[in-house]
Amino acid sequence: MDITRLVSRVGRGPLTGVDRVELAYLNWCLSGDEAQLFCLARITGGYVLLDRAGAVAFRTRLLEGGPWGRRDLRAKLSLKLAKIRGAAESELRRHAISRSGRRSLPAMPFTDGVYLNTGHSNLSQVTLSGMKDLGIKIVTLVHDMIPLDWPKFQRDGTVQTFERKMEQVAENSDLIIANSADTCGRVEHYFSDWGRHPNYVVSLLGVDQVSHKNKRLGKNRPYFVTVGTIEPRKNHALLLDIWSELEAEMSPSELPNLHIVGRRGWKNEELFKRLDDLRGAPWLREQNDLDDVSLRTLLAGSHGLLYPSFAEGFGLPSIEAAQLGVTVICGDLAIHREVLGDYPVYAGLQDRYLWKKIILEQAEQRQKDLVHANMAKKPRVPTWSEHFDAVNTAVTKLL
Helix, strand or coil: CECHHHHHCCCCCCCCHHHHHHHHHHHHHHHCCCCCCEEEEEECCEEEEEEHHHHHHHHHHHHHCCCCCCCCHHHHHCCCCCHHHHHHHHHHHHHCCEEECCCCCCCCCCCCCEEEECCCCCCCHHHHHHHHHCCCEEEEEECCCHHHHCHHHCCCCHHHHHHHHHHHHHHHCCEEEECCHHHHHHHHHHHHHCCCCCEEEECCCCCCCCCCCCCCCCCCCCEEEEECCECHHHCHHHHHHHHHHHHHHCCCCCCCEEEEECCECCCCHHHHHHHHHCCCCCCEEEECCCCHHHHHHHHHCCCCEEECCCCCCCCHHHHHHHHCCCCEEECCCHHHHHHHCCCCEECCCCCHHHHHHHHHHHHHCCHHHHHHHHHHCCCCCCCHHHHHHHHHHHHHHHC
16 A cells, blocks of 8 residues: 555644545555555655554554654755654654665565555656556556646646646556546546546545534534635635625624634635735634544534535545534535535535525524434435445455
8 A cells, every 4th residue: 555645744734635535545454454565655765665564653653643753864864854754754764674766666575466546646657657567456546637627726737747647547557446426437538538448446435433422512603614725626715705795794793703624725825815814803713733523523513514615526524514414505516416415505606695695594593403404314424334345345356
C-alpha cells in the first residue's frame, strides 16, 4: 500500500477527506494478520519501503501527533522541509527495510501481489511502471476528475499535473476503484478518450459508525456549519452574501451563526479578504483545526450542514451529517442524489433567495424536532465494511 499522502500531511493539522480515506485503507490492510503487507512512501530525495511493523509504528505516531524523534542529517540539510515533516521522514528512513533515490523503486521482497494507491499521490511513471515491471497488479482508487471537469477552480499548473497522473493511472492500472457511479462515469469518459479500458469496481466510501447520543446544543442560538477547504469550488461566497443580507435585515439577537470549518486554500484572495474584514463579527466562526470528534459534536448541535459546492467527488461531511440526523442543504449534484437520495434539501446554486429562505425556515424550527424528523427519513449510510468487502472481492477476482 502507498502511504505517500499520509506522510505528506504530517504537521498540517487534522486529516481531511482523501487523507481520511487513505487512513481507513491503512487500517484495513493492517487488520488482516494473514496478509504480507508492505508500505511504500515517496519522501524527500526518494522512496522508502516499510514492513508491517514499520507501518504500525508510522500509524501510531501519526494518530498520536508525534513526537517523531530526532531529525537525521538528510532532514537537517533539507532547508525547505518543515522540522516536524523532517522528523517524520527521518523516522521512516530508520524503519525502512529498503530505500532508493528518485529514479527507481526500492528493492522489493516480493514478485507478485497488489500495489494499492488510494491517495492521488505518487502516481508517477517511476512508481507505476516500476510496479508493473515487477509483475505487481496495480489497483488505484480515483476520488474524482474535478481538476479536468472544473479547471477554472484549480491552482495554476495543477490541472496539467493531475492530467499526467491520471494518464499514468489509465495506462498502468489493472483495477480502478471508483467511490461512486458518478465518479466511475467521469473516469471512464476520460480513460476511454485516452484509449484505456481497465477493470472497474464501484464502492461508496464508508462512514465510521457513531452513537446518536451526541450532546445537542439546541438551546443555544441557531447555527449552521459548512465544511471543506476554503477554495472557489466550495462556493463559500454564496454563504457570506446570504449572511450579509441577513445581518442587514435582522436584529443581532435573531441572526443565526455561521461556522466555516476548513483551512484556507487557493485562488480565493477576495473571499479571504472578506473573512479578514469580518473577523470579530458575532455571527461568524472560522475554524481550521477541529478534529473528528469536535467536528461531529459541532455538526450534531447545528440546524444544518450547508454544502453549496459546485462539484464534489463524494462529500463525506454530508454523509456524516445525515448519519447524525442533521439537515443537509446542498446543490442538486448527481453525487448527492446517488448517495443521499431525497434526504437533503436541494437548492439551485444560483438561487440565493431560495437558500436564504431555507436557512431562515430551518433556523426557526426546534433543533430536536429537526433531528427527530430527519432520523425518520435518514438514508442508508454506507459503511467501511461494505466498501472493503466490495474491494476485496474485486481484487480477489483480479488475482
